[in-house]
Amino acid sequence: MNRLTLCGAVVLLAASPPALARPPSPLPAMTPPAASDRVLVIAPHPDDETLCCAGYLQLAVRSGATVGVVWITAGDSFEIDAMLTERTLRPRSAGLEQLGLRRIGEGHAAADLLGVPRANQFLLGFPDRDIAALLQHPDAPALRSRYTGASAVPYIDALRTGDPYTGAALRANLQEIIDRFAPTVVLAPSLLDRHPDHSSSGALALELLAARRPAAHLYFWIVHGGLDWPAPHGLHRNRPLSPPRRAAALAWQQLPLDAALQSGKLSALRAHHTQMEVMSRFLNAFVRTNEIYAPAP
Numbered sequence: 369m370n371r372l373t374l375c376g377a378v379v380l381l382a383a384s385p386p387a388l389a390r391p392p393s394p395l396p397a398m399t400p401p402a403a404s405d406r407v408l409v410i411a412p413h414p415d416d417e418t419l420c421c422a423g424y425l426q427l428a429v430r431s432g433a434t435v436g437v438v439w440i441t442a443g444d445s446f447e448i449d450a451m452l453t454e455r456t457l458r459p460r461s462a463g464l465e466q467l468g469l470r471r472i473g474e475g476h477a478a479a480d481l482l483g484v485p486r487a488n489q490f491l492l493g494f495p496d497r498d499i500a501a502l503l504q505h506p507d508a509p510a511l512r513s514r515y516t517g518a519s520a521v522p523y524i525d526a527l528r529t530g531d532p533y534t535g536a537a538l539r540a541n542l543q544e545i546i547d548r549f550a551p552t553v554v555l556a557p558s559l560l561d562r563h564p565d566h567s568s569s570g571a572l573a574l575e576l577l578a579a580r581r582p583a584a585h586l587y588f589w590i591v592h593g594g595l596d597w598p599a600p601h602g603l604h605r606n607r608p609l610s611p612p613r614r615a616a617a618l619a620w621q622q623l624p625l626d627a628a629l630q631s632g633k634l635s636a637l638r639a640h641h642t643q644m645e646v647m648s649r650f651l652n653a654f655v656r657t658n659e660i661y662a663p664a665p
Contacts, residue, residue: 395611398587398621398661401553403432408551408584410542410573412499412565413443414475415640419654420589421555422482422633423625424661429483436488437479438545440538440569442523444468445496445515465516468496471642472523478639482632488549492541493526495533500564503572506535543576551584558588558662560615566592574664586664590615591654603652605630609660618662630655 401407407428411417417425417437428435444464472491479489494502495513502511510532512519521531527544531537546554556573557566570588577586593612611620625633634655638644643651 395620395622395660398623401428401431401433405433405553406549406551407433407435407553408549409437410554410556410569411437412440412557412569414439414471415643416591418478418633418636419591419651422636423629423659424555424623425482425484426629426632435484436549437484438490438492439475440492440494440499441496441565442468442493443471443496465522474640474642478636481636481639490545491523491526493521493523494538497565500568502533502535502538503568510534542572546576554584554586555589556586558590558615561590562592587661588664589661598653601649601653603655605655607656608658609656611660620660620662622658622660624658
């Protein structure tokens with residue numbers, strides 16, 4: 369940032385008064401969950417359910433609604449996390465699978481804090497960072513994870529342990545959860561999220577819900593909105609969250625978070641120990657005075 373001397377600043381102001389920047393208009397309020405709702409969060413990785421939707425989940429529980437979370441992957445490709453847990457610069461496939469187990473446990477702990485019953489916490493366990501590839505080639509042979517080395521769901525508490533890493537199996541798994549849970553409200557990642565696991569999971573949710581009757585209300589959220597978002601990083605509980613520039617055209621709505629909802633979100637976020645070790649300033653930036661959602665077109 370350039371610095372001006374006091375005298376220079378006075379001359380500049382006198383010569384050309386700067387235009388005052390208008391603060392962004394407040395986003396319209398989102399309809400809060402009702403007691404009759406069945407709210408399902410589709411999270412590509414453990415921690416997404418907290419970053420995007422911890423406030424909404426708590427408010428739904430407070431209102432008497434039924435809530436659930438489904439994790440598409442176990443987040444088992446995050447090599448930086450594995451380096452810390454294994455204390456090596458070259459984490460092994462087995463170490464990355466162990467990381468997946470640890471992140472699943474953290475996801476369960478966070479969801480517990482948010483009031484999601486264990487019976488409504490679902491793990492699919494498909495390969496982290498490969499969801500887009502699976503869905504782009506649904507009839508291809510089983511994909512082998514570049515990270516864990518697995519070519520089928522390895523996690524014992526997954527919905528269908530041993531299912532092959534194929535697009536058809538992933539689609540069938542998520543369809544089964546939607547049919548079983550019968551949501552009235554689904555919160556899924558935006559197609560404009562920069563992470564391909566996120567955008568492709570959102571596209572799959574949109575596809576599966578389009579044919580469902582009775583229809584569920586689908587709302588998009590976003591986590592990876594660009595390197596400069598959310599700004600500033602760190603914990604700023606008095607600031608609102610605004611949409612990122614890459615997704616500014618969506619019809620965003622806001623859900624206000626009171627102090628209790630913020631505190632619950634922060635507690636759940638801290639349950640994700642592996643993630644907090646390496647990116648706490650980014651994660652904490654989602655604990656704001658609101659959460660933002662965009663209704664699917």
